[in-house]
Amino acid sequence: MSQIMSRIRSRLAGAFTLAALLCIGASFARLVPSGHLLGPLARILDSFAPWFVILAMGLGIVTYLLGARRMAMVLYLLAMGHGGVMLVDHRAVSQPLAPGQLPELRVAFLNAQSDSHPQAATEILAQVARYNPDIAVFAEASALWPARRALGGAYRFVSPCPAPPCELMIAAQDTPLRHWTLPLNAIWDDRYGVLEAQTGQGTTFFLSVAHLTKPWFSGIAEGEVAQLIAQYRWFEEEAPRAPVIAVGDFNMAPWARHMEQILTESGLRTLRAPVTTWPQDAVMLRLPIDQVLVSPGVHVTAVETFSTPANHLGLIVDIAFD
Numbered sequence: 397m398s399q400i401m402s403r404i405r406s407r408l409a410g411a412f413t414l415a416a417l418l419c420i421g422a423s424f425a426r427l428v429p430s431g432h433l434l435g436p437l438a439r440i441l442d443s444f445a446p447w448f449v450i451l452a453m454g455l456g457i458v459t460y461l462l463g464a465r466r467m468a469m470v471l472y473l474l475a476m477g478h479g480g481v482m483l484v485d486h487r488a489v490s491q492p493l494a495p496g497q498l499p500e501l502r503v504a505f506l507n508a509q510s511d512s513h514p515q516a517a518t519e520i521l522a523q524v525a526r527y528n529p530d531i532a533v534f535a536e537a538s539a540l541w542p543a544r545r546a547l548g549g550a551y552r553f554v555s556p557c558p559a560p561p562c563e564l565m566i567a568a569q570d571t572p573l574r575h576w577t578l579p580l581n582a583i584w585d586d587r588y589g590v591l592e593a594q595t596g597q598g599t600t601f602f603l604s605v606a607h608l609t610k611p612w613f614s615g616i617a618e619g620e621v622a623q624l625i626a627q628y629r630w631f632e633e634e635a636p637r638a639p640v641i642a643v644g645d646f647n648m649a650p651w652a653r654h655m656e657q658i659l660t661e662s663g664l665r666t667l668r669a670p671v672t673t674w675p676q677d678a679v680m681l682r683l684p685i686d687q688v689l690v691s692p693g694v695h696v697t698a699v700e701t702f703s704t705p706a707n708h709l710g711l712i713v714d715i716a717f718d
Contacts, residue, residue, distance in 0.1 A: 409462040416455035416471045423448035423478055426653040430618055439612035443649035443683050449479040486651055489659035492668040494695035497716035500595040503603065504529035505643040505686060506710035507674070509536035516705040517543035523704050525550065527712045530569050531591070535607040535645045537565035539706065555589065564589045564605055573600070578627065580620045581609065588627065599639065599717050601694075602631050606644035611654050621654045628662035631691070639717050640664065640691035645708070649684050664689040671699055673709040686711055693718040
């Protein structure tokens with residue numbers, strides 16, 4: 397009997413070891429270039445890298461309890477080591493909240509895609525109105541089409557969106573100095589927009605809005621990321637001292653390969669503590685794909701989420717300037 401139990405424990409330890417190695421391998425997905433044969437799969441996996449690290453560490457503990465102690469220690473150290481490297485890399489492209497600073501601007505962002513019921517638009521706008529943002533930004537805004545007149549009544553400026561499909565809709569309490577949109581790829585138009593505006597205290601700033609395609613759409617995503625980086629660099633050339641705020645549905649987490657490229661090459665910074673937004677109902681597996689990025693001299697003083705009929709949580713972001 398003891399030999400049978402020993403054999404079962406040995407086989408279980410081998411199975412958990414293999415599972416842990418697979419999780420560790422998946423956590424390194426961000427290192428795989430998009431042009432590689434496994435590139436599309438890697439782009440699906442790399443946003444889940446922290447979850448794979450945590451799962452690998454848990455599997456390592458189970459392996460240890462099953463008696464494969466040396467292998468378990470190797471697995472645990474590999475997972476923990478890679479997790480530490482990811483934390484260091486994230487720290488380099490992020491900044492913490494600055495709750496002590498006085499905010500000048502409040503921005504709301506929501507991917508408003510919703511097929512739930514005809515009253516979704518009314519519920520979404522009611523939720524946003526509770527926070528009284530200076531600027532409200534909506535991606536996949538066709539859901540708001542039935543309530544467009546109500547939005548225009550609440551905000552002095554609403555970006556043009558004559559008929560569905562409406563990719564981006566931007567509403568501002570004050571008329572901006574400039575507003576424009578640009579295509580980031582040849583398939584989906586009007587998924588990138590910019591406002592140049594002023595706060596009530598007179599600070600002139602740029603607000604950039606983007607809704608990127610799925611990062612595993614090989615052949616499209618790479619060019620789109622390059623276009624977005626070029627647009628972010630344009631701000632520095634156009635107005636080197638003007639603050640820049642970028643919000644959007646990037647369809648990937650801050651530690652994903654393409655997102656790290658955007659942050660590293662643009663100089664913008666994401667939140668040190670990412671806020672998970674999608675899918676709204678998957679609490680434990682929810683990803684921080686809706687993000688706010690800021691240029692040097694811009695500080696996020698507070699950020700919170702709000703729930704709507706959309707499948708994303710919305711973001712309310714308070715901004716301060718040096």
